[in-house]
Amino acid sequence: MLERIRIVLIGTSHPGNIGGTARAMHNMGLSELALVAPRCEPLTADTVSRASGADHIVHGARTVESLEQAVGDATLVVGASARSRTLPWPMITPRALGERLPAELASAEARVALVFGREDSGLTNAELQRCHAHVHIPTNPDFSSLNLAAAVQVLAYECRQAWLGQQESTAQAEVLPTQPLASHQELERYFAHLERTLVTIGFHDPATPRQLMARLRRFTLRARPERMELNILRGILTATEQQAERRE
Amino acid sequence: MLERIRIVLIGTSHPGNIGGTARAMHNMGLSELALVAPRCEPLTADTVSRASGADHIVHGARTVESLEQAVGDATLVVGASARSRTLPWPMITPRALGERLPAELASAEARVALVFGREDSGLTNAELQRCHAHVHIPTNPDFSSLNLAAAVQVLAYECRQAWLGQQESTAQAEVLPTQPLASHQELERYFAHLERTLVTIGFHDPATPRQLMARLRRFTLRARPERMELNILRGILTATEQQAERRE
Known part of the structure; x- marks a missing residue:
C-alpha cells in the first residue's frame, strides 16, 4: 500500500526541505517523490545532510514541469492546504485521510498523490482545484505555517498508521508472548x-x-x-x- | 491542557534541531521547553532560522544539568524510545499517548513531560528507567531514526489532536475528582x-x-x-x- 503513495512537492525553494522530506518519507516507509518545477537545485550538500541516509529517494525522484505530469496517473489527489480558500473544497483531516487510504488503495492500480506547495505561498488556487480534496493539518491559529518537511512528516506518519492498522486487522491478532501475570x-x-x-x-x-x-x-x-x-x-x-x- | 505539556530535550548536539523543535511546538500550541545538558550553544543563527518565528520558545527554555531538574514536578514522564531495551517497559503508541492526555491532565497540578534523547544515541537506560512509559513512533524498521524535530513534531501533533478532540466534546461529563498523583x-x-x-x-x-x-x-x-x-x-x-x- 505505502509504495503507491506519492509525495509531490511543488516549487520548493530550499534543498534542506527536500532532504528533510526524503528522510520523513523513508522513516515512514514511503518511497516515491516527485518534484514539480523546483526553485532550487534539488540535490545539494544540504539535501544530503538533512536526508541523513535517505538521499536515494531524492536521487530516484522524478522532476517534472507541471502538476499534471506529477499526478496524471493518480486515482486520488490530495493537496495540503493551510486554510480553506475562497471556494470551499472537500476538506479532510490528516487522520481521516489515513483512515481512507486502505480503501482508496485496495485495487492494485490505485495511486494516491499528496501534494505540498511552496514554502512561502503554498498551493495556488488553480493547483488546489486540481485536487480531489484538501487536507489541513490542525495548527495553532497564531502560528500556522508548518515547515514543509514537518508537514510531510505528519501526513507520512498518518499513512503509516493507516497501513499498520490494516496489517493488524488482516494478519489476525497474534498475541505477543508476555510474562505470565500473577493469578x-x-x-x-x-x-x-x-x-x-x-x-x-x-x-x-x-x-x-x-x-x-x-x-x-x-x-x-x-x-x-x-x-x-x-x-x-x-x-x-x-x-x-x-x-x-x-x-x- | 497544552500549556502543561513540557518538551524535554537531553544532550542535543545541533542548534537547528532545537529551532525545529521550537517551531513544531509553537505550531501545535505547546510552549514549555527544557534543555538538559545541551551539547551545543542552544541559540545560534541556525536555531533562529529553523525556528522561523518561534525562537521565543528557545529564549524561554529552561536549561538544566540533569533530567531530574527538568521533570521533578511532572506527574507523567514519557520517554521517546526507538526500541525496547533489555528490560521491557510499558510502551505506548503516540496515538494512545494522545488519547490518554486529557485524563492525565484533568487536574490542574498535573504536568506531563515528553523526553527526547540525543541525536546519535537516544536516551540511556538510566534515563529510560525514570520514565513511567516509553513512546515509540512506528517507523520503517530499515530506517528507524527520526530527526529529533520530526519526532517532536509527531508527538506534538498527537497532543494537539487530543486537545482538539477534548474541545469538541464540550458536553463532556464532569471530571471525577481524583487523588493527586505522586510527582x-x-x-x-x-x-x-x-x-x-x-x-x-x-x-x-x-x-x-x-x-x-x-x-x-x-x-x-x-x-x-x-x-x-x-x-x-x-x-x-x-x-x-x-x-x-x-x-x-
Whole structure:
C-alpha cells in the first residue's frame, strides 16, 4: 500500500526541505517523490545532510514541469492546504485521510498523490482545484505555517498508521508472548503475607485497619503484577520478617 | 491542557534541531521547553532560522544539568524510545499517548513531560528507567531514526489532536475528582528510600543488582502511585528500617 503513495512537492525553494522530506518519507516507509518545477537545485550538500541516509529517494525522484505530469496517473489527489480558500473544497483531516487510504488503495492500480506547495505561498488556487480534496493539518491559529518537511512528516506518519492498522486487522491478532501475570490466588497469598509482615513490624494494627490493606490492594492490583514481580515482593517480605525474628 | 505539556530535550548536539523543535511546538500550541545538558550553544543563527518565528520558545527554555531538574514536578514522564531495551517497559503508541492526555491532565497540578534523547544515541537506560512509559513512533524498521524535530513534531501533533478532540466534546461529563498523583521527585525519593531499606535488610546488594531496582521501578511506575499511597509505602519502609536498627 505505502509504495503507491506519492509525495509531490511543488516549487520548493530550499534543498534542506527536500532532504528533510526524503528522510520523513523513508522513516515512514514511503518511497516515491516527485518534484514539480523546483526553485532550487534539488540535490545539494544540504539535501544530503538533512536526508541523513535517505538521499536515494531524492536521487530516484522524478522532476517534472507541471502538476499534471506529477499526478496524471493518480486515482486520488490530495493537496495540503493551510486554510480553506475562497471556494470551499472537500476538506479532510490528516487522520481521516489515513483512515481512507486502505480503501482508496485496495485495487492494485490505485495511486494516491499528496501534494505540498511552496514554502512561502503554498498551493495556488488553480493547483488546489486540481485536487480531489484538501487536507489541513490542525495548527495553532497564531502560528500556522508548518515547515514543509514537518508537514510531510505528519501526513507520512498518518499513512503509516493507516497501513499498520490494516496489517493488524488482516494478519489476525497474534498475541505477543508476555510474562505470565500473577493469578488471583497468588495475589491473595501475597496480600496475606504482606499483612502478616506489616503486623510483625508494627506498621499495621488489624484492630484499627483504617483501610490500609484496601489501599495497598488497590495500588497493587492497578499495576497488574506479573508472577515474577510478585515473587520479588514476597522475597522482600520474607527478608523483612527475618529481620524482625532475629531481633526477638 | 497544552500549556502543561513540557518538551524535554537531553544532550542535543545541533542548534537547528532545537529551532525545529521550537517551531513544531509553537505550531501545535505547546510552549514549555527544557534543555538538559545541551551539547551545543542552544541559540545560534541556525536555531533562529529553523525556528522561523518561534525562537521565543528557545529564549524561554529552561536549561538544566540533569533530567531530574527538568521533570521533578511532572506527574507523567514519557520517554521517546526507538526500541525496547533489555528490560521491557510499558510502551505506548503516540496515538494512545494522545488519547490518554486529557485524563492525565484533568487536574490542574498535573504536568506531563515528553523526553527526547540525543541525536546519535537516544536516551540511556538510566534515563529510560525514570520514565513511567516509553513512546515509540512506528517507523520503517530499515530506517528507524527520526530527526529529533520530526519526532517532536509527531508527538506534538498527537497532543494537539487530543486537545482538539477534548474541545469538541464540550458536553463532556464532569471530571471525577481524583487523588493527586505522586510527582517524579516524590517517586525518586521513594525509590532511593526503597533501595536503602533493601540493602539494610540484606535483600539487595548494589554490587550485584540483577535488575532488581529496575523491576521494582517498572512495577511501581505502572501503578501510577497517588501521593497518599507513596506515603504509606514510605511509612512501611521506615517501620522496616526501625526493625533493623533496633536489632543492632
